[in-house]
Amino acid sequence: MGLFGDPAYWLPLTFAALMGVSILIYVVLDGFDLGVGVLFPFADGAEKDRMVASIGPFWDANETWLVLAVGLLLVAFPAAHGTILTALYLPVAVMLIGLILRGVAFEFRVKAPTPHKRAWNGAFFVGSLMTSLAQGYMLGLYIMGLEQTWATWAFGALTAVFLTVGYSFIGATWLILKTEGALQIKAVRWARGGIWGLVLGLGAISLASPLVSERIWAKWFSVPEIFALAPLPLMSAGLVVLLWLALRRLPTRDDSWAWFPFVASVVLFMLAFFGLAYSFYPYVVPEKLTLYEAASAPESLFIILIGTCVVLPMIGGYTVLAYTVFRGKARDLRYD
Amino acid sequence: MDTLLLSRIQFGANISFHILFPTITIALGWVLLFFKLRFNATGETKWMDAYRFWVKVFALSFAMGVVSGITMSFQFGTNWPGFMETVGNIAGPLLAYEVLTAFFLEAVFLGIMLFGFSRVPGWLHTLATFLVAFGTTMSAFWILVLNSWMHTPVGFEMIDGVAHATDWVAILFNPSMPYRLVHMLLASGLTVAFLIAGFSAFRMLLGDKGRDVRAALKTALIMGASLIPLQILAGDMHGLNTLEYQPQKVAAMEGNWETGTNVPLLLFAIPDEDARENRMEIAIPNGASLILTHKADGEVPGLNDFVTEDGEVLHPPVAPVFFAFRIMVGTGMAMLLLSWAGVYFMARRRDAGAVPKPLLVVLVPMAFSGWVATLAGWYTTEIGRQPWLVQGVLSTKDAVADVPAPFVGMTLVTYLAIYAALLAAYIFVLFFLATKASRGETVHPSAPQSGEAVARQIPAE
Structure with a gap:
């Protein structure tokens, strides 16, 4: 004791x-910069440069949250780490190859000779797309309890598409915030076009998870839980309506409210995430392994916890510093 | 091929590709800080020009290191679940501390270092450069603690087949850690010294007479010439440490089959593991005994001591370790010769431009000599640890995942193709950037431009 x-x-x-x-911070932060990559084919050359400029100073730190998340899984729940990652062997490989392609394309597209730039732009798009699709597929398979059947693969394919559209939506809202002029108008149009993916994605996941597991069904649809939880879907629906209204009026003449779609999408992602977390607790491998069964030795966790408590606020601090330094509309990325 | 072999090739390919880039960024971060501090102190633009050129190489190398590093963090789980299940209580905290204290620091401040020069005060930009360099070095520290612990595990007890930490100070400062860390940091310094020297020589051969190129060449050659003796000393001490804790590895490095005294130093041989003898030996009498024990009649362990009575081989495969070690030492000798020659010519005329043309020509291919030596060194020590994953605690074959071999094979082929393409692109772009810089095509036009020109301008370059 x-x-x-x-x-x-x-x-x-x-x-x-x-x-x-x-994971939540990762999904929000890398979500928007992956989304910007997915939107690449819809933009022209100069717009592509500006889009990359809006995420250039951040993407690396954004991806670090993925390393932290998988690191914590590895460290705190080694048994679950092995089970989950070996079950998702191929989608993980697709995601990693995607991450490699987009990560290096960031640098190569501006350093390689100009004729090669097109190819690296292509690599940036393909990499972003592969990563988003793979993550969506893994989410679907996880919800389906990591079972490998035709039905779960089909559901995985569905969540792959929805998450990719969801990422491109939050990417578009990021661009509304960080750009101006013609590109901003385009971004508003992209966001309008992507909102359906968000709605269908949230809907599909909310419907599927209780149907797959009786335990999750009981957690949601019993009294009094159903009343305590009602605000979650209601708030989500309200936010979607507000987003839809805002996107019809943006961009405003004085650029007010340009922040709203991005912030609203972040809140939406958070609500969806808490819904999922509530459904799956206490399982870390759905219906198979609880987090208590999968946890590593307390003395090792303690060592990490101490470090985390000291370092996490510092990470928060300098992350805020970086976002403050590069606040405002994206400018050309220059080394001088 | 089976899953074990394919997984080993896959992880080996991945970690080999990965280490190329941290080896550059660890020391290049400090060199960039040096350029920045020289600029702050002297106000001479050559230092800032050198900074601007090399920060591009840094950014590119950093991105390559990040993406290949993410791949590795996942492959622990996808290919080697037995590793974390057995020693996760020790490896886990070390990796977690690496992410917390190093990755975030470097990733966040890299943005300010690269793109913040005109957005933040000068001191903050210098601080960001420092923090990025510090972060890469911290990262090296944590990962070398873990790697050294896998070679010389201490400070733990096994309960039901799982390692539990009992003494974290002992784990952090495990017997081989100081040697391995110093050896790797010096290797990084030498890699960067020869990278900078090589590309500066390349630019000078193209006719670039810029003051920044000479300053970079001078910095690099002095750096290389002063680090290489330290590295030879550190390598020797590391070897003695290995002799104490992993004698079977030293036996393989020396190609010595029978334990004995007055063991010769083999300059060349072809170890034949089936016949358990060497062919085509070229040797210096008593050499190995002298190096390892500092006595001509010192005893050197032999590989045959590491075969059990029923024929199970508990020493590493001999030929790869034997050759990798010789490649590393040979490359180090070339570094010693060339860097000292360069410094001699510069000192004689007191001019960094006085390095003769033949030496410049040789320095160009030496730009990647650090990679060769680093990889050869890592192969020596890591293949030399086989058949163990954690020496004496966990064998490699017990840690591998039960994934179908075709999956591993398929992903392996894809990774190899991507790594080959990226490596080619990386080297090509480095030469491209150097060629462009040597033509004086600075990418920072100071004159105002027309709107169209601004739109066409390539950013972040």
Whole structure:
């Protein structure tokens, strides 16, 4: 028994929460920069440069949250880490190849000779698309309990498309915030075109997860939980309506409210994430392995927790610094 | 081929590709800080020009390192679940601390370092450069702690087949860590010294007379000439440490089959593991005994001591370790010769432009000599650890994932194709950037431009 009770109870829970927060931050942050990559074919040459300029100073740190999330899974729940990643062997490989392509294309597209730029732009788009699709597929398969059947593959394919459209939507809202002029008008149009993906994606996941598992069904559709949880879907629906209204009026003449679609989408992603987290708790491998069964030894978790408590606020601090330094409309990325 | 072999090739290919880039960024970060501090101190634009050229190489190398590093963090789970299940309680915290204290630091401040020069005060830009360099070095520290622990594991107890940490100070400062860390940091320094020297020589051969190129060449050659003796010393001490803790590896490095005294130093041989002897030996009498024990009649361990009575081989494959070690040492000798020659010519005329043309020509291919030596060194130590994944604790074959071999084979082929293409693109772009810079095509036009020109201008270059 420790200071706050039994560490075998609260340590795994704390690490599950930390991992959840990392995944959420990753999905939001890399979501928008992956989305910008997915939107690449719709933009012309100069617009592409400006789009990359809007994410250039951030993408690297954004991807680090993925490393932290998978690192925490690896560290805190080694048994689950092996099970999940070997079950998702091929989609993980597709995602990694996608991440490699887009990560290096960032640099190569502006350093290679001009005739090669087209090819690297292509690599940037394909890499972003592969990553988004793979992540969506993995999400679908995870919801389906990592079962490998035709039905789960089909559901995975569906979530792959929806998450990709969802990423391109949040990417478009980021561009509304960070750009101006013709590109901003285009971004508003992209966002209008992408909002259906968000709605269908949220809908499909909300419908499928209770249907797959009786346990999840019981967690949502029993009294009094159903009343306590009602605000979650209601708020989501309200936000979608507000987003739809805002996108009809944007961009405004004085650029007011340009922040709104991005912030609203972030909140939407958060609501969806909490819904999922509520559904799956306490399982880390759905219906097979709880986070208490999968957790590693408390003494090792303790060592990491201390470091995390010290370092995470610092990471937050300098992340805010970076976003402050590069606030405002995106300018050309220059080394001088 | 089976899953084990394919997984080993895949991880080996991945980690080999990965290490090329951190090897550059670790030391290049500090060199960039040096350029920036020289500029701050002297106000001479040559230092800032050198900074601007090399920061591009840094950005490109950093991106290559990040993406290949992410791949590795996933492959622990996809290909080697037994590793984390057995020693996760020790490897986990070390990797977590790497992410927390190094990755975020470098990733966030890289943005400010690359694109913030005109947006933040000068001191903050210098600080960002420092923090990125510091972050890459921290990253090296944590990963070398873990790697060294896999060679010389201490500070833990096994409970039900799972390692539990008992003494974190002992784990952090495990017996081979100081040697391995110093050896790797110096390797990074030498890699960067010869990279900068090579591309500066290349630019001078193209007729570039820029003051920044000479300053870079001078910095690089002095750096190389002063680090290489330190590296030879550090390597020797590391070898003695290995002799103490992993004698079977030293036996393979020396190609020595029977334990004995007055063991010769083999300059060349072809180890034959089936016959358990060497062919075509060229040797210096007593050499190995002298180097390893500092006595002509010192005892050197032999490989035959590491075969059990029922024939199970507990020493690493001999030929790869034997040859990799010789490639590393040979490259180091070339570095010693060339950097000292360069410094001699510069000192004689007190002019960085006085390096004779033949030496410049030789320095160009030496630009990637650091990669050759680093890879050869890592192959020596990592293949030399086989058949163990964690020496004496976990064998490689017990850690591999139960994934169908065709999956591993398919992804392996894809990774190899991508790595080959990216490596070619990387080297090509480095030469392209150097060629462009040597023509004086600065990408920072100071004169105002027409709107169309601004639109066409390639950013972040």
